[in-house]
Amino acid sequence: MISTRCAACKYLRKRCDTDCIFSPYFPSNDPLKFACVHKIFGASNVGKMLKQLPVHHRAEAANSLCFEAQSRIQDPVYGCTxxxxxxxxxxxxxxxxxxxxxxxxxxxxxxxxxxxxxxxxxxxxxxxxxxxxxxxxxxxxxxxxxxxxx
Incomplete structure (x- = not known):
C-alpha cells in the first residue's frame, strides 16, 4: 500500500485530507523537515502561519521556517541570528x-x-x-x- 500522507500528518498520526495545509510543503519522503519545524514552532502555529500567506509565498515560508528551526536546534541560544x-x-x-x-x-x-x-x-x-x-x-x-x- 502506498502512503499518501504528508510528513506532518504522519508525524501527528492523523489522516491527511486532500486540502491539508502541510502536504505541499512537507512531503512524506522528508520527515525530519516537519519534525524540526514542529519541535520549534508547533504544528498549529505553522499551520496558522501558512494559511495567512498567499499560496505563492507558502513554499518559501515553509523552507524558511525549516531553516530557522534547524538553526535553533543546532544553536539554542542564537539560532539563525x-x-x-x-x-x-x-x-x-x-x-x-x-x-x-x-x-x-x-x-x-x-x-x-x-x-x-x-x-x-x-x-x-x-x-x-x-x-x-x-x-x-x-x-x-x-x-x-x-x-x-x-
Missing amino acids: GIISLLQQQIYNAQKQLAIARAEIALNAHQAHLQGGSQFQQIEASSSFNNVAAEPLHVDQSFFDPPWLF
Whole structure:
C-alpha cells in the first residue's frame, strides 16, 4: 500500500485530507523537515502561519521556517541570528581588508607617480634636487573596528 500522507500528518498520526495545509510543503519522503519545524514552532502555529500567506509565498515560508528551526536546534541560544552575525563579521573583515588594500594601492600609485615625475624632471632639466623618500603608509586599524567592539 502506498502512503499518501504528508510528513506532518504522519508525524501527528492523523489522516491527511486532500486540502491539508502541510502536504505541499512537507512531503512524506522528508520527515525530519516537519519534525524540526514542529519541535520549534508547533504544528498549529505553522499551520496558522501558512494559511495567512498567499499560496505563492507558502513554499518559501515553509523552507524558511525549516531553516530557522534547524538553526535553533543546532544553536539554542542564537539560532539563525548566530549565522547572521557570523556573516556580518565576515563582511566587515572583507571590507576592512579591501580598505587597507585600496590604501596601499593609492600609496603605491602616489609613490610611482612621484618617482616617475622626478626622474622625468631630472632628465628634462638636467639638474639635481633632493628627492624625499615617501614614508610607508601606516593605516590606523582602529578606524576599521566596528563601534560595538568599544
